[in-house]
Amino acid sequence: MCIRLEKEIAMSLRKKKTMKKRREMLRSAAKVVSQKGYDRATMDDIASELLMTKGALYYYFDCKEELIYQCHELILSEALKVMEEIVLMDLSPVEKLEKAIITHIGFAINEKDILNLILKPEQTFEEDHLRLILEKRQQYDSIFDRIIMEGLNKGVFTSSEPKLVRMMILGAMNWIQTWYSPHGKQSPEVIAKIYAESLLKLLL
Amino acid sequence: MCIRLEKEIAMSLRKKKTMKKRREMLRSAAKVVSQKGYDRATMDDIASELLMTKGALYYYFDCKEELIYQCHELILSEALKVMEEIVLMDLSPVEKLEKAIITHIGFAINEKDILNLILKPEQTFEEDHLRLILEKRQQYDSIFDRIIMEGLNKGVFTSSEPKLVRMMILGAMNWIQTWYSPHGKQSPEVIAKIYAESLLKLLL
């Protein structure tokens, strides 16, 4: 019994370790891929960023696409969870949208490496992975829709085209990746604030 | 003399033909590349879209990068010219910005194939081409800055962060490529109108 317990604990420890390792690998992979682009980042690049050999990577992931898909999955799920918490908070729609915008921009900047991957999944993924990714993106986007609808229903937002406005907001935010540099004069937090304040005008 | 003249005319005719052909090739190349992505679109793909052989492509362009660079150059120059005309028109800043937004969205949708290429040039182009592209993009962006500044000076626009607002506007517009489909319910023109109207709010 005691031995069994130890084993179980050991297992769960090992599993945790493995999970942690996988996550590390995903982060590193995402970093390389977001810098070079999917097609230009080779498995060797990714492996050496991890101080591993290519062969080892294939122990953890079946193929390149799978590896990168897992990256998406990881970060999108994380982001989605945070966003869903925001929706359920006891806040006004205005406050929720502000929070959502600030949070999203935080991801876009801090997790630039990973979120970067999201542009044009059609050019990267095959059927199966693609469907899953598009679904999750859909879920993510709908978070914003829900907040906006809530605001419209409560009469604090105004818009005849809420879907288009949601896309304007997302587009404006995602574009930040394009020009943001940590050496710029404004901190990510300041940028996020300004964006939140400004973009809210689209709904007033 | 007469013969000489004929020759010259013939020359200029041939040159015109060649120019026209080059332009056609650029359009087709842009189409393929915008669909598959730079790295996945092979020179064979591009050539067969043109009902040509790969070798023929290399008669006109030194290498793949050069070919795609010329695509950028072509469309960016065109767009820039149109935008510069707008700046010089005898219109109010509000009207100018509306026109600029509508025009830009027109490009983003109709020339999707080409403008699409603009995302992340760093991952595609080497030093020299990259610098030229970034310069031209800069010029393009500054058109919007000029209109915005004009509005601020005349007191019709208000913003403490005009640069960030300009980037929100561009981001919102460029994102359209991401989701626009000709089968959607709204026509490009309607979309453009709605965007123009909404985005102006960011400056009021």
Added chain:
Amino acid sequence: MCIRLEKEIAMSLRKKKTMKKRREMLRSAAKVVSQKGYDRATMDDIASELLMTKGALYYYFDCKEELIYQCHELILSEALKVMEEIVLMDLSPVEKLEKAIITHIGFAINEKDILNLILKPEQTFEEDHLRLILEKRQQYDSIFDRIIMEGLNKGVFTSSEPKLVRMMILGAMNWIQTWYSPHGKQSPEVIAKIYAESLLKLLL
């Protein structure tokens, strides 16, 4: 009759012109090929050295190999003719060999562009051309053999291995191409003299 005559003269003039042109082309081709090597010199390189287009070259020569073969043929025939004159001169074997060495070195240096081509014809020419070239080289080499034999018969030369000595002499001379530079301190004539004097020792 008179017209006919004119025509004939004209013909012969044209032919001469054509011949001259061919020779010019061969010289230029040889120059390019000797600098870059057969495989690295493209037909475009050769054509542009001649201020022509590639197509024009093909009017005069069937293919690249043919063109280069003609180069060999031209220079080898020339050299052979000069050498044969030397053999027939009314000179002592020593004087003949001196003259032959000096003449050969003159070719090796001044016609470097063309003689250069002679190394390793096996790697360049197909069956037919190769046989013709090897034959002519054989003829050329045998000139030296004849002079040496004459010297041996007259008792002014001594060697138990005349063939090997002939090859030493040719090797020593042809190697000059490898290091000769017009900017060196010794003139071609001086070099030739020294070589003639020294190499004769091999037969004394």
Added chain:
Amino acid sequence: MCIRLEKEIAMSLRKKKTMKKRREMLRSAAKVVSQKGYDRATMDDIASELLMTKGALYYYFDCKEELIYQCHELILSEALKVMEEIVLMDLSPVEKLEKAIITHIGFAINEKDILNLILKPEQTFEEDHLRLILEKRQQYDSIFDRIIMEGLNKGVFTSSEPKLVRMMILGAMNWIQTWYSPHGKQSPEVIAKIYAESLLKLLL
């Protein structure tokens, strides 16, 4: 500790194996290239001579030029080492030069495949490799200069142009590659002896 030791031994064994393989590859590559010439020998040719695939070659060498450069490096270094031993032997200059000539001809004939590559490195190698090769050749040549100078100083050799004589000797020897065939009537050793004996006359 024991495990560690085993590992280290294994490492060194594997490394040795790898080194040996590399050397084999260089020999085969040299063979193919010396037969077909650098530009005509394809990587496929070289690979199939080794019963390998092209890809495997690229696992060991960065590019074709590097592969062939390593061939040069290998054989030149070997030859240079042997020659340097000769210079340092306790022999008379005449005996040293004889030995050097015989040794060089041994290389020229037996390692024909590799030494063959030395003609015209300018047409094959880029800047960096070229410089290294020319340097090493220089070193090699200077071995002969040193022996000759020693002989001149001791009064056993006579020459007003020792540099030119050195080049005659090298040229005569290297030319052997051009005509030597294992089916000829004279053995390499006999040829080497005759050359040594004859070429010494140039310095007496």
Added chain:
DNA sequence: CATGAATGAGGGTTCATTCAT
């Protein structure tokens, strides 16, 4: 689990050659 080695299917590029005009 991990590594070094190898494979094989392309992809970009070059170039001799051809041909309509």
Added chain:
DNA sequence: GATGAATGAACCCTCATTCAT
């Protein structure tokens, strides 16, 4: 005779993937 354009066969090189050890 000459030109611009086009072809197609190779060639060098890359890289995701596999596998014996």
